[in-house]
Amino acid sequence: MNIAQVDYDGLIPNNVALGNDVRVKRALEKWHPGYLNWWNDMGPEGFQQALVYLRTAVSVDPKGWAKFDYVRMPEYRWGILLAPQMEGRKVNFGMHKGEEAWQEVPGEYRAMLRRLVVIQGDTEPASVEQQRHLGKTAPSLYDMRNLFQVNVEEGRHLWAMVYLLQKYFGTDGREEAEALLQRRSGDPDTPRMLGAFNEKTPDWLSFFMFTFFTDRDGKMQLEALAQSGFDPLSRTCRFMLTEEAHHMFVGETGVTRVIQRTCEAMKEAGITDPHEVEKVRKLGVIDLPTIQKKANLHFSLTLDLFGSEISTNAANAFHAGLKGRYREDRLKDDHQLEGGTYPVLRLIDGKIRNEDAPALSALNMRLRDDYVGDCNNGVGRWNKVISEIGIPFELKLPHVAFHRHIGEFSSIKADVNGQILSDADWQKRRNEFLPSDADRDFIESLMKPETEPAKFAGWIAPPKVGIDNKPGDFEYVKIV
Numbered sequence: 001m002n003i004a005q006v007d008y009d010g011l012i013p014n015n016v017a018l019g020n021d022v023r024v025k026r027a028l029e030k031w032h033p034g035y036l037n038w039w040n041d042m043g044p045e046g047f048q049q050a051l052v053y054l055r056t057a058v059s060v061d062p063k064g065w066a067k068f069d070y071v072r073m074p075e076y077r078w079g080i081l082l083a084p085q086m087e088g089r090k091v092n093f094g095m096h097k098g099e100e101a102w103q104e105v106p107g108e109y110r111a112m113l114r115r116l117v118v119i120q121g122d123t124e125p126a127s128v129e130q131q132r133h134l135g136k137t138a139p140s141l142y143d144m145r146n147l148f149q150v151n152v153e154e155g156r157h158l159w160a161m162v163y164l165l166q167k168y169f170g171t172d173g174r175e176e177a178e179a180l181l182q183r184r185s186g187d188p189d190t191p192r193m194l195g196a197f198n199e200k201t202p203d204w205l206s207f208f209m210f211t212f213f214t215d216r217d218g219k220m221q222l223e224a225l226a227q228s229g230f231d232p233l234s235r236t237c238r239f240m241l242t243e244e245a246h247h248m249f250v251g252e253t254g255v256t257r258v259i260q261r262t263c264e265a266m267k268e269a270g271i272t273d274p275h276e277v278e279k280v281r282k283l284g285v286i287d288l289p290t291i292q293k294k295a296n297l298h299f300s301l302t303l304d305l306f307g308s309e310i311s312t313n314a315a316n317a318f319h320a321g322l323k324g325r326y327r328e329d330r331l332k333d334d335h336q337l338e339g340g341t342y343p344v345l346r347l348i349d350g351k352i353r354n355e356d357a358p359a360l361s362a363l364n365m366r367l368r369d370d371y372v373g374d375c376n377n378g379v380g381r382w383n384k385v386i387s388e389i390g391i392p393f394e395l396k397l398p399h400v401a402f403h404r405h406i407g408e409f410s411s412i413k414a415d416v417n418g419q420i421l422s423d424a425d426w427q428k429r430r431n432e433f434l435p436s437d438a439d440r441d442f443i444e445s446l447m448k449p450e451t452e453p454a455k456f457a458g459w460i461a462p463p464k465v466g467i468d469n470k471p472g473d474f475e476y477v478k479i480v
């Protein structure tokens with residue numbers, strides 16, 4: 001079988017010769033109805049019968065891997081797709097560096113590996129749950145389609161992790177696969193595993209911020225797992241990254257279009273001071289200071305997903321060859337990090353200071369730094385839109401100590417510049433930094449659906465080009 005092509009003959013599309021693997025095929029077929037029940041219960045609310053112009057992977061060849069067509073979401077062909085195996089691939093880092101990459105789970109690392117797969121798997125359905133109400137307030141059919149595309153692909157990413165669990169982790173893998181369908185985002189009794197995936201995504205600006213900031217954490221974590229010495233995990237993550245790029249595109253261009261519409265409306269109305277919030281809001285667009293607060297919220301929630309700055313879990317996973325650094329294979333050092341150090345921002349004697357820590361223990365920090373750099377590039381592109389329209393305002397990422405719940409800074413309150421605040425000052429000033437109830441109410445008041453082709457809600461600019469090069473009046477979703 002040609003590994004680049006996907007076999008669509010059976011119930012479960014795949015490029016892993018599932019037909020020859022009776023045990024795993026049966027296990028997945030058993031899991032499938034539970035997945036569909038989950039999708040029907042927790043997937044996009046109200047649009048399950050709509051015909052959505054979606055891309056489906058037909059190959060894992062990076063050139064021309066997807067085909068577009070109208071699909072009812074419950075009939076989407078979720079499948080198991082791994083990037084082709086690279087001949088002679090080795091473990092690239094850690095104590096096993098230079099050994100053949102593992103095609104089976106190394107016994108001594110079974111628990112660690114399972115935990116990484118389960119955590120990754122848990123985030124995928126969580127994001128679908130968080131976004132399930134958004135279809136009803138989509139600002140256009142174009143945006144609605146993008147939301148549903150992201151949702152079905154997050155569903156497929158769940159399949160990707162479940163395949164690894166079912167194939168490589170026996171009975172406990174099967175139990176974990178079931179549990180992934182049982183937990184629910186935000187449920188007090190059975191929450192999702194990581195904090196940010198239990199938060200609400202109440203409006204479309206949040207959705208765009210989430211796909212910009214949180215899907216970008218997804219990219220970083222998947223890039224780190226794509227380096228894994230456990231080859232099936234590496235191959236799975238490599239293909240997931242192909243899909244992930246569109247999710248970040250949705251986030252980045254979504255925020256860009258909100259900013260663009262705001263700045264254009266201000267210009268038309270002759271408002272030059274971006275801080276005249278009430279005047280700007282009267283134009284029916286989202287003022288830039290509120291966009292900044294939303295960015296502060298989603299950036300800080302996402303930083304928590306990198307874990308603690310100093311982490312033995314991260315050190316162990318690297319040492320074992322299971323989880324590398326961001327694009328490990330392009331870095332130039334010994335890839336073992338036994339003796340090196342890495343500067344880490346820490347809380348020392350009540351002050352935020354840089355301290356050199358053993359490089360192995362600081363791997364979460366290193367990945368987070370790479371992430372912050374990547375976010376900053378995107379924020380720079382947003383600022384270009386603002387300055388080109390001629391509004392004096394600059395969006396900025398808040399300090400990494402701001403509004404944290406995990407790690408060094410979870411015990412303090414800091415402002416967006418990293419100045420430590422007393423609890424009382426934080427309470428007084430919180431609404432300067434994070435969306436207040438009034439901000440949320442205002443944004444919610446704008447969330448009116450626009451379901452006519454070619455039309456867009458007044459708070460967001462149309463995109464520059466259509467999906468799959470479709471014209472501006474294309475009907476991306478046929479609502480039935």
Ligand code: BYC
Nearest residue numbers: 123127194195214215218221304305306307308311313314
């Ligand atoms: N919430 O040693 P530490 C995506 C726990 S997003 C709750 O610092 P470690 C996507 C931690 O579990 C990417 N608990 O942790 C995006 C540990 O507990 P135990 C998802 C947390 O392991 C958008 C303890 O605190 N993938 O794909 O170094 C849409 C000590 O922590 C949190 C991954 O994350 C938290 N935020 O780092 C859809 C990759 N943080 O074990 C999808 C896999 C830490 O002592 N995961 N804890 O009981 C990992 O690599 C790591 O587990 C983490 C945490 C980076 C998450």
